[in-house]
Amino acid sequence: MLALRPVQPSDLPQLQQLARDSLVGVTSLPDDIERLREKILDSCASFEADVRAPGGENYFFVLQDLVSGRLVGCSEILASTGCNEPFYSLRNRPFSSESRELNIQHGVPALSLCQDLQGQTLLRGFHVDADRVRTAESELLSRARLMFIAAHPQRFAESVITEIVGYSDDDGQSPFWDAIGQHFFDLPYVEAERLCGLQSRSFLAELMPQYPLYVPMLPPEAQACIGRVHPDGQEAFDILAREGFETNSYVDLFDGGPTLHARIANIRSIARSHMVQTWKSSQIDARGRYLVSNDRLADYRAIVAELDVAAEGPVALTPDMLAALDIDEGERIRVITL
Template identity: 30%
Template sequence: MLAIRPARPADLDVMMELAVLSGRGFTSLPEDEATLAARLDLAEASFTGAVAPAEAWYTIMLEDTETGRVEGLAGVRAAVGLKRPHFSFRVMTLAQYSSAIGTRFDHQALVLVNECGGWTEVGSLFLRPERRSGGAGSLLARSRYMLIGAEPTRFSHTIMAELRGWFDEHGKSPFWEGVASKFFRLPFEEADRMVTSTDGQFILDLAPRHPIYVDLIDSHAREAIGRVHRDGEPALTLLEKEGFDRSGLIDIFDGGPTMTCASDEVATIRASRTLRLEIGTPGEGQALLSTTQIDGFRSVRAAADIGEAAVTISSEAADALKLRGGDPVRISA
């Protein structure tokens, strides 16, 4: 059975393995052992309540309970942009009109903004390639919303997700090559690493202060604006099913889109409720189930017989959740 559990410092080796597999442009999963070790320490402190709610960054692991192998991971960052700006480009329409010749032009432009301060971010979703079918991705993605729904006051009303931008068949980002690299004059890998390993001052120092007219951008870079990486298309589909929309914001390095949704409009959260757990023979229907608190959070998708006040699941599913009969459990169809 596949189960979601909190990440812990002992997961460093497997997290490094997943970081290598994730490839270029996966900013939140850098191939940097010190950065990942610090993130795992923060995850442990976040789940136990040892850090302030706004500083929490929860990392969850998808584990095969039979083999103990970690098949993927994902994260929920309680609030971005509080201690350092969280920059994006907003794709804006600038209207220009000349009364002398009676002509109006609408120009699209990229404008540097810092609009996401305080928003909750869901991200870092990565699965081993052989696990990208059969519902594992959905379990991992939706468990992030069950985590938020368990204690919603710890999170923002606005939930955001940044998707990796487009990379060509040679592994290059057209948006980086055509736009961002002109300002940062760094290799993409170095700039990407500095996003997570430094305070981001270099972005504040070097990012463009004035609008960039889209018509003046190289065609390959222009076509990459808001385009999702081929490996990110399933994640985009899952986000759209949950109610996320494109916000008009894009990543300043690879041009990937930022998706947003109000927390109480996220489909998984909206459909969830808390019932009493009973252990027995479940029906044929499936449900997403999770614990009711962030500390020790766990989640599974399993057969469940759902009643008005109680839900019956197998002993295997209950063991995966580390729950006993009579305990409260959250469910979402």
């Protein structure tokens, strides 16, 4: 059985291996042991903090095989963007021009550097082992974060965003970066993303052009990258799209990948999950597959389980399920269909 839980300092060696295997562009998961140690300690402090309103807290989760102890994935929630450093995006909207004498009005698509998305909760750092892609455990890794938000709404903003990794080829070349960022930094895309993971995005973003970039003036290969998802990022996109997330007019300033957005009230795993009481049973007449979590903070746990969840009344869990959730019989759990 696999369970999602908050990261712990002892996870550092395995977490570094996950970072080495992660997709280029997942800058929140750098392959650097000191930076990862900082992220773990920051997450531990965030789980322990007494929070009344969202700030710069970062909640880091890992997905663990409870038999082998092996970590097979990780994911994060940044409570509010823009608290510790500016959060930059590219706004993709038409730039309108008009000539009254010629009676002509024309709109040209343009990309503008902005900080419009500050103050929103950010889902990031999603990575799962290749053999877990498009499985129930991959759904757990992504959606259990949303159930955590449902359990602790005061810690998060009213809207949630996520940046999906944009297109780059097998050699790590990004046509979008080559057309824009390369001219300002003289760095390959992979190196730019590595530096962002080790330091911050803001130091590079602040050197980006401050004036609109007119899309028709970009090479066709770069234009085709605007809003395009990297093939290995498609699952992360699809899971959240089923949750009610939608694309908006913002893209990543380095690779042009899309940004997804949703109001908390419209997110499926938040709006439709509900609490039920538990009882212990050695056998379960399962009627469906569910995501299950406790509503704790530092001891948060979530699993996938075959259950019989009726409209009313308690739900039977096996001793193994209770142990995986770190709860006793009679405690309440949060459930939603897989």
